[in-house]
Amino acid sequence: xxxxxxxxxxxxxxxxxxxxxxxxxxxxxxxxxxxxxxxxxxxxxxxxxxxxxxxxxxxxxxxxxxxxxxxxxxxxxxxxxxxxxxxxxxxxxxxxxxxxxxxxxxxxxxxxxxxxxxxxxxxxxxxxxxxxxxxxxxxxxxxxxxxxxxxxxxxxxxxxxxxxxxxxxxxxxxxxxxxxxxxxxxxxxxxxxxxxxxxxxxxxxxxxxxxxxxxxxxxxxxxxxxxxxxxxxxxxxxxxxxxxxxxxxxxxxxxxxxxxxxxxxxxxxxxxxxxxxxxxxxxxxxxxxxxxxx
Amino acid sequence: xxxxxxxxxxxxxxxxxxxxxxxxxxxxxxxxxxxxxxxxxxxxxxxxxxxxxxxxxxxxxxxxxxxxxxxxxxxxxxxxxxxxxxxxxxxxxxxxxxxxxxxxxxxxxxxxxxxxxxxxxxxxxxxxxxxxxxxxxxxxxxxxxxxxxxxxxxxxxxxxxxxxxxxxxxxxxxxxxxxxxxxxxxxxxxxxxxxxxxxxxxxxxxxxxxxxxxxxxxxxxxxxxxxxxxxxxxxxxxxxxxxxxxxxxxxxxxxxxxxxxxxxxxxxxxxxxxxxxxxxxxxxxxxxxxxxxxx
Numbered sequence: 331x332x333x334x335x336x337x338x339x340x341x342x343x344x345x346x347x348x349x350x351x352x353x354x355x356x357x358x359x360x361x362x363x364x365x366x367x368x369x370x371x372x373x374x375x376x377x378x379x380x381x382x383x384x385x386x387x388x389x390x391x392x393x394x395x396x397x398x399x400x401x402x403x404x405x406x407x408x409x410x411x412x413x414x415x416x417x418x419x420x421x422x423x424x425x426x427x428x429x430x431x432x433x434x435x436x437x438x439x440x441x442x443x444x445x446x447x448x449x450x451x452x453x454x455x456x457x458x459x460x461x462x463x464x465x466x467x468x469x470x471x472x473x474x475x476x477x478x479x480x481x482x483x484x485x486x487x488x489x490x491x492x493x494x495x496x497x498x499x500x501x502x503x504x505x506x507x508x509x510x511x512x513x514x515x516x517x518x519x520x521x522x523x524x525x526x527x528x529x530x531x532x533x534x535x536x537x538x539x540x541x542x543x544x545x546x547x548x549x550x551x552x553x554x555x556x557x558x559x560x561x562x563x564x565x566x567x568x569x570x571x572x573x574x575x576x577x578x579x580x581x582x583x584x585x586x587x588x589x590x591x592x593x594x595x596x597x598x599x600x601x602x603x604x605x606x607x608x609x610x611x612x613x614x615x616x617x618x619x620x621x622x623x624x
Numbered sequence: 625x626x627x628x629x630x631x632x633x634x635x636x637x638x639x640x641x642x643x644x645x646x647x648x649x650x651x652x653x654x655x656x657x658x659x660x661x662x663x664x665x666x667x668x669x670x671x672x673x674x675x676x677x678x679x680x681x682x683x684x685x686x687x688x689x690x691x692x693x694x695x696x697x698x699x700x701x702x703x704x705x706x707x708x709x710x711x712x713x714x715x716x717x718x719x720x721x722x723x724x725x726x727x728x729x730x731x732x733x734x735x736x737x738x739x740x741x742x743x744x745x746x747x748x749x750x751x752x753x754x755x756x757x758x759x760x761x762x763x764x765x766x767x768x769x770x771x772x773x774x775x776x777x778x779x780x781x782x783x784x785x786x787x788x789x790x791x792x793x794x795x796x797x798x799x800x801x802x803x804x805x806x807x808x809x810x811x812x813x814x815x816x817x818x819x820x821x822x823x824x825x826x827x828x829x830x831x832x833x834x835x836x837x838x839x840x841x842x843x844x845x846x847x848x849x850x851x852x853x854x855x856x857x858x859x860x861x862x863x864x865x866x867x868x869x870x871x872x873x874x875x876x877x878x879x880x881x882x883x884x885x886x887x888x889x890x891x892x893x894x895x896x897x898x899x900x901x902x903x904x905x906x907x908x909x910x911x912x913x914x915x916x917x918x919x
Contacts (some may be wrong), residue, residue, distance in 0.1 A: 353723055354765045357689040363718025364685045375712040379703035455699045461665050462693035463716035463764075464685040623667045 364464035372465055372473025377480060391485045395492040398430045399423070402556075403496060418558055420500065420587050427498035428509055428582035429555040431489045433575050435482050435513040439521035440546050442478045444538040447528035450474070457622060467622040468615035475525060475611065479514055486513035493586065500587045508585035516578025519603040520549075522610025529617040549573040554580070577602045635825055637818055641767075644800040646817030648810045648905065654823040655803035656696055659772050662801070663693055675768070689717060692766030692798075696773045698757045700745045706756060707732060707741040714763040727763060734789065735759040751782030758789065768799040775809060787812050807905040819905075819912055826912040831905055838911045839903040840865050842881035846888065846895035847873045856893060863887050868910060877907070 354360075364371065380387065403423030410422040417425040450457040450470075457470050465473070487510050493499050499506035524541070531537060552562065552569040553576035559567055570576035577599040583589035584596065591599075635658055639645040647655045660666035661673060664680025664687055673679060680687040700709050710728040711721070719727075732738045735755035740748060748756065754774070761769060774790070775783040790813060794800055804810050810817055811831045818828040827834055844864065848856045850872060857869050864878035878884040881900030888895065 351727075351765060353727075354719060355723075357764070357767075358686065360689040360717040360719065360764060361683075361686040364689070364716065367718060368685075368716070371715045371718065374715055375701065375704070378708060378712055379701065382703060454702055455697075456701055456703070458695070458699040459701060459713065459760075460716050462663055462688065462691070462695065463713065464689045464718070465716045466684060623665060 361464055364469075368465035368469035369472045369476055372460060372470050373476040373480065375460070376474055376477035380477070380481060387481070387485075388488075391488045392492070394434055395430070395489040398434070399427065399492060399496050399498070402426050402430065403498065418583070418589055423496065424498045424500060424587050425583070426556060427493045427496070428586045429575075429579040431486060431493065431509055431513050432516045432578040432582050433550045433553070433555050434489065435486055435517045436520050436575050436578070437546055437550060438485065439478060439482060439517040440524060440538075440542060442481070443475070443521045443525040444528045444541070445535060447474065447525055448531050448535050448538075451529065451621060452532075457618070461622050467619040470622070471525070471529070471614040471618035472611060475518070475522060475614065478521065479518060482514050482517050483510060486510040489513070498586065501585060506586040509582045512578055512581045512585060515600075515603045515607065516574045518610070519574035519578070519606035522607050522614060524610070526610055526613035526617050529614060529621060549575045574603060574606060635818075635820065635823065637825070637828065639768075639799060639801060641799055642794075642797055644794050644802065644813055644815045646810045646814030647801070647803040647820050648805070648807075648814075648817050648909070649803075649820035650805055653820045655820060656772050658820075659693075659770050659801070659803060662770060663688055663691055689764060690767050692761035692764065692769040694758050694761045694769065694771045694774055696776065696803075698753045700753060700756060700760070702745045704745065705741070706737060706743050706745060706748070709745060709756060710760055710763055713760045717764040719764065724763070731759040731762055734762070736785070751778050751785075754778060754782070754786065755789070758786070762793075766798065768801065769793065771800060771802045773803055773805070775804075775806065783809075807909070810905055819909060821913050827908065834905060834908045835903045839907040840877040841879045841903060842877075842884075843901055843903050843907060844876040844878060844881050844884045844888075845873050845897075845899040845901065846876065847897045848893075848895050859891060859893060860888065863891075875907070875910075877903070 355363075403426060407422035407426070410417065416422075457467075460470055461467065490499075490507065490509055493509075494503055494506070528535075528538070548569055552566060553559070553573040554570050555575065559570040559576060562570075580589070580591050581596065581599050581603075584591045635654065637645075647658060649655055657666065661668045662675060662680060664684040668681065673681070675687045676690055678687050701712065704712060707728050710731050711724045714724040714727065729738075732741055735752075735758065737748075737752060737756060737759070740752065745753065745756070754777075758771075758774070769790075771790070775786055778786065787809070790800060790802075794813075800813065802809070802813050804813075814831060816828070816830050817834070819826040819834070827838060829837065846860075847853070853869060853872075853874055857867060857874055860867055860874065860876060863884050864876035866877045868875040868877070876884055876888075885898055885900060888898075
């Protein structure tokens with residue numbers, strides 16, 4: 331990008347131009363654009379803010395899958411393969427990789443849509459600036475979500491590329507590419523309702539640590555990530571059924587190695603993830619609107 | 625016709641295009657609430673409100689596209705650089721980058737922040753942040769500028785710079801709606817104002833008109849020491865039109881300050897300090913509410 335120029339000596343001040351230059355589109359056009367594209371406008375600002383952390387985010391997005399693939403796939407995978415041969419008909423690395431993609435994306439989203447959301451209302455009050463502009467509270471809510479989604483498209487894509495590099499995608503790269511939207515959809519299925527909840531939190535957000543420990547971690551450990559859900563006793567399997575991670579993982583396995591997921595189940599997984607996403611978005615819009623307008 | 629609205633609850637007023645209109649009152653009088661209702665960012669429970677012929681509760685984006693809002697508490701985006709705050713805010717109005725680039729530079733010049741274009745917002749002084757907030761409010765070329773306590777927390781020099789900037793905007797045809805609890809600010813900026821207290825309008829008119837109607841031309845301030853003020857006040861009866869006893873001084877309202885001071889001396893009273901000044905809006909407020917603005 332080009333850095334803004336600092337004008338030496340100052341510019342001639344023309345207050346007429348400051349008030350109505352005639353260069354701006356009419357106010358009716360501004361309102362119409364904001365109604366149509368306000369979600370994107372807010373997302374743009376959020377992404378622009380994230381740019382300050384671009385390198386750390388990139389480093390994390392590349393480093394994390396690498397570490398997981400080496401530790402779980404190659405390290406643990408060697409043991410598993412020696413012991414039981416294959417899991418779900420494939421080697422352990424292939425089995426665990428799509429699940430790791432889904433769970434890491436879902437886990438990261440819980441960081442992006444808790445404290446920053448609460449901060450938007452409480453600490454930095456980032457939401458209150460745009461509130462007075464032509465965008466609406468609902469657009470602010472969805473714009474924040476959209477920016478996070480875009481970030482996780484990038485993160486999922488990097489994870490997928492690492493999987494391909496490790497040979498963990500027997501379906502071939504074009505079919506396995508579907509793990510990217512699947513990972514993002516799983517993230518929104520968990521993230522959108524979480525965002526709505528975070529927007530309703532008025533105190534210091536100690537609940538978020540609780541969510542991290544008692545919601546996110548069990549989802550990671552017990553939702554069929556490291557072993558098939560069927561291995562678990564029936565009375566624990568419900569953790570998987572209600573978890574976006576399990577539904578996403580099943581779809582991701584279908585995409586990367588053609589796991590045996592019958593069509594009705596595919597539809598069920600998809601509807602579960604889509605349903606939670608839409609529900610979360612509706613709630614978030616409602617909570618943001620109520621809170622920002624009071 | 626634009627720039628006219630009638631607002632809320634027991635507060636009723638109209639603002640004319642190009643006018644500079646003030647809401648003067650103590651903290652908690654309902655000024656900020658009124659301002660937020662005008663922008664449609666606070667749900668109101670009843671009453672009618674029209675901005676440019678539209679109800680902001682129903683047509684928020686259409687109304688806010690015409691407004692520049694400068695809130696009491698700066699809410700700049702601290703994750704963005706100074707210039708980006710202007711550009712990105714303009715995006716919320718769907719303004720194209722080809723417009724926003726030059727506009728941001730003009731606004732930086734207007735706010736005297738050219739040298740800070742790439743600085744972090746967190747590194748700016750209070751006055752600079754305030755100027756940036758005002759510049760940000762201008763990015764959509766608003767016809768109406770809503771300024772909520774624009775100079776609270778600024779040092780005198782920064783206040784005068786701001787007043788100058790706001791005055792230029794008014795000259796250029798922008799309608800200003802200003803809330804303040806500073807008398808001098810109201811006198812400097814407002815063509816017309818309402819005095820608000822406890823959600824009600826106590827008086828309305830131009831600053832000069834209000835002073836004429838609710839106060840005398842001059843005021844004599846005398847101090848006899850905090851112990852004696854109350855005792856002496858009986859002896860001051862009839863010197864002016866009316867007396868007001870404050871904890872630290874006595875105010876004597878009179879058309880002729882020097883004459884009143886002579887009369888005080890003639891009665892054998894010798895104040896520790898004395899001062900003759902013209903009446904201000906502070907006196908109007910004191911008269912209307914029985915207390916001073918900044919308690």
